Amino acid sequence: MAETPLADVFVEMADTLIDDFDVIEFLHVLTERCVELLGVSAAGLLLTDQRDTLQVVAASSERTRLLELFQLQTDQGPCLDCFHTGQPVSVADLTLTTARWPRFTAAAAEVGFAAVHALPMRLRSEVIGALNLFDVQPGAIDGDKLRIGQALADVATIGLLQHRAIHQRDILTEQLQTALNSRVLIEQAKGILAERLQVDVGQAFAILRDGARSRNRRLSELSQAIVDGSEQFASVPVTNRPG
């Protein structure tokens, strides 16, 4: 795994934030950087849908089984507890928590994860989501890494709010709901590309993302164009990135 220095990551994030950017793409990059910087195996971001439930909006890998594991935490698991308490939840050894979260623990073991950490995304008194980290090795996460992880969760919050002064619930609602709908849109576009190119949905995401970059378009904007049929995405330069 390539080592990315901490400073470079924060420079990259700051560069994105002062520009016009796609929020899902931004959160996706952030989860990838979490994996690199913190040396964990996978990272995911879950946001409140303001209807009592968390939703997965970005993950360091779009592997279906991994996404299902993140999704499961909308029902039970450390991420949901972190969201409800607003406090970090760290589980160094998942084999010891079977009684607390039976379905989550079983699903995590199946994917091969031994430890999990959840960090809150806070906006003043409100908790708007959680950053979820998985590791294949059991063990506590050290204090420094936890601090960096929390800083990345805070950057995700700032990115989501798109550096607007959020003192009113209405703007927060607009940003949260728009981000969640963008994610639905991306899922629809993934399905269209998967069928058109006869690839699986994980590969379709990589192709969609590369397509947005090479066309210099926002991920959500390109997805909308694919869904409403104005962008055919026919002559796509298929890169063979793992899904």
Next chain:
Amino acid sequence: MDRNNPGRGDPMTADRRRRLWAVVVDAARGGAVAVDHVCAAAVSVAGVDSGAVAVILDATPRELVCATDRTALELEDLTLTLGEGPCVDATTGGPVLVGDLTVPECRNRWPVFAPAAVLAGTGAVFALPLRVGGIRLGVLDLYRACAGDLGAEQLADALVLADTACAVLLDDATRHGADRDDQWPERTGLHHPEVHQATGMITVQLGVSAAVALIRLRAYAYAQDRRLRDVAADVVARRLRLGPAGTADDRHG
């Protein structure tokens, strides 16, 4: 039945949905649940005075489906005539929640609509988009005479009912009856990503719009008495392919 078992998932969500579905069924007074009943329920739980649902169809910019009273009708007319306002912005973007229409930002953003709406006796407007990813169905507009923001609980209730309105618009009109109050509609949100992936795949397979693809998928799951997420997972795994009339063209492999 398992498909619509309210006990599944986060208990808080299930409680909210159960309570709200009861309000909707109550509004339908023993008949089939239509979008105007959902709108009436939203007005009552959000603590507003009136509401309306406008649907966006391909051919027309905006079509009013229901309005709970004259004020709502008047404001919808105003929106349609002026082509601006929170209810226009919500059809293309996210929710637009305006607790006080008299503040300068509102007059700057909607120079004609804001003063006209205030003159018509409206202090607050909450416009919630009815959309599922790239599928734009319409907007649920809530109006109140007095200024003031929605509370967090009122907002959560209104958002759930906006989802319900989407489901009711997508499903067959006779499907959600008051005599079958265990059968609340399947949610339209992000909860099961495979539903949206399957929608995209069906769009290509049948050469239809994303809206039609989602309608077909939901109708198929209902007809087969299966959970939407399970049918969607079969489509994504290419174990199931819907035929042109929404019938199954089962294939395994």
